[in-house]
Amino acid sequence: MTIARAAAALAVADEGPIALFDLLRQRARLEGRIKAGIDTVLTHGQFILGPEVELLEKRLAAYAGAQHCIAVSSGRDALMIALMAMNVKAGDAVFVPAFTFAASAASVVSVGATPVFVDVVEETCNMDPADLERAIAEVKREGKLVPRAIMPVDLYGLPADYAAIGAIAAKNNLEILADAAQSFGGVSGNRRVGSLAAISATSFYPTKPLGCYGDGGAILTESAALAEAVRAIRSHGRTGSGDAAERLGLTGRLDTIQAAILLVKLDVFDAELRRRREIAARYAEGLKGVVEQQAIPDGMESAYALYTIRVPGRDGLKAKLDGERIGTGLFYRLALHQHPAFKGYNARALPASERLANEVLSLPVHPDLTDGEADRVIEAVRAAL
Ligand SMILES: Cc1ncc(COP(=O)(O)O)c(C=O)c1O
Missing domain, CATH: 3.90.1150.10 (Aspartate Aminotransferase, domain 1)
Incomplete structure (x- = not known):
């Protein structure tokens, strides 16, 4: 049907x-499969970083056409962990569209950096490349902050203008972190969201296009070094099975039960x-x-x-x-x-x-x-x- x-x-x-x-209507369609997925997790008992998380990461990366995917605790945490992995810090300016959810800018403030607000194009509601250029020039002229990164947001699910923003980033030697919290499944040209920037953050908040039954998110990236840093940060800064915190980290993992739910939802x-x-x-x-x-x-x-x-x-x-x-x-x-x-x-x-x-x-x-x-x-x- x-x-x-x-x-x-x-x-x-x-x-x-x-x-x-x-x-609730979606649940009625998927209930049997979702309950079976949760039951499998209850049976094997690996509630943190269980096999469903790894499988989900592989499937999300393949879906998006990205090299690496790391599942994390929320979209907001995905943004913050990505900024930490990029070593964005106090004194850095991150250019954020002024018309977005508060979490976009909150993630910047939480790593000590400064969000610089950029206006949007009224028709698309996404970051205005012309105003981005003005904002970068202003920050350079003032000389108080180091321009570091651009955070385009794909508002309502529509990818931002990555072609124009990418050219501006290259010209000014800035990195791009895509806030793709709303846009997993979106397309630009022949590429899907998750592979439109060197690093992207998405959200699995229940009402998002791909949503779980609680908080969840993911980081997708083309960079092996960033992926490794993100994996360490989401797990208290530890790498592999070592107990030493190699860097500052947090409790930033996606629960295995949420991964099991997302695997069912990814099928449809x-x-x-x-x-x-x-x-x-x-x-x-x-x-x-x-x-x-x-x-x-x-x-x-x-x-x-x-x-x-x-x-x-x-x-x-x-x-x-x-x-x-x-x-x-x-x-x-x-x-x-x-x-x-x-x-x-x-x-x-x-x-x-x-x-x-x-x-x-x-x-x-x-x-x-x-x-x-x-x-x-x-x-x-x-x-x-
Ligand atoms: C544009 C944007 N950025 C970030 C977030 C944060 O995602 P989450 O609610 O999963 O923390 C959201 C979602 O609500 C969002 O819409």
């Missing part, structure tokens, strides 16, 4: 509430991505000329963690959709420099990020949404506007 047919069978009635995310991941893209195409068509939608550049495919529209008067539209019992999300209501935690870090103008924070609204796009439900969302948005 296709996912769309299974979802239709589970939707109690087409007029019921529509959730922004619906993990391509089918789920296809379903997310079908729904996205339905929205794109049904809402054409009605609202602005995140633009997907030619040659790129989003993983559609979220389907996001932009409307002035967004809060009014959200209230109307709430009234129709249609779940929506505000990702994000604040740009990074508007969070109290990051107030001290910015002296740059970030108009596109501020505008998006006022105008974005994310619609349900999970794989178990029915065509009928997607059409109800389209009708409700059209009626409200």
Whole structure:
């Protein structure tokens, strides 16, 4: 049975509430296999770095076309561990888009470095290469920080403009750490997310395109040296079976039970991505000329963690959709420099990020949404506007 047919069978009635995310329908599809996977772990008892973790790492690396994959405790930890492995430290500047989840910049602050906020392109919601060049030039001119790395974020599942950002990085001798927390399964040209930068961090938070049943994440990299450093850092700085901490580390491993769950979900991941893209195409068509939608550049495919529209008067539209019992999300209501935690870090103008924070609204796009439900969302948005 296709996912769309299974979802239709589970939707109690087409007029019921529509959730922004619906993990219960997915669980109904996969429950037997997931329970069997968990049971295997309970039986062998290797709860930390068991065989499922190693198998998952191999399969994720192969899927993404990356040389190495190291499974870790969350997307936020993946970013921080990657920065530690890259030896990013106090006095270093890391260029982060101003319109992203707080964890992107928090990881930079947690290694003692300074996030420098870069504006985004309104149409794609991703880092603006032109503003990145301006920000790098400003940091160089001021001379207080050492420009070290760029952290593009693949917002809502859409890969950032790695071609343009890569050229800027090469010109300025900067490293790139991709925040691919939302975009595992995304594509740019003939490459998948996880192999679009020398090192990438992703998240398996339950509502992500590939999600586990708790916190989880992974680092994918082309560099054997970075992979080795990441493996040590996620396990208290130890290498192999040695008990000596060779460097500072943390408790940063993915649990074996979460790996077992992810192995089951990886089996159906391509089918789920296809379903997310079908729904996205339905929205794109049904809402054409009605609202602005995140633009997907030619040659790129989003993983559609979220389907996001932009409307002035967004809060009014959200209230109307709430009234129709249609779940929506505000990702994000604040740009990074508007969070109290990051107030001290910015002296740059970030108009596109501020505008998006006022105008974005994310619609349900999970794989178990029915065509009928997607059409109800389209009708409700059209009626409200
Ligand atoms: C862009 C971005 N970066 C980082 C993270 C952090 O991931 P996690 O919640 O797994 O720590 C998230 C997820 O929520 C995210 O959306």
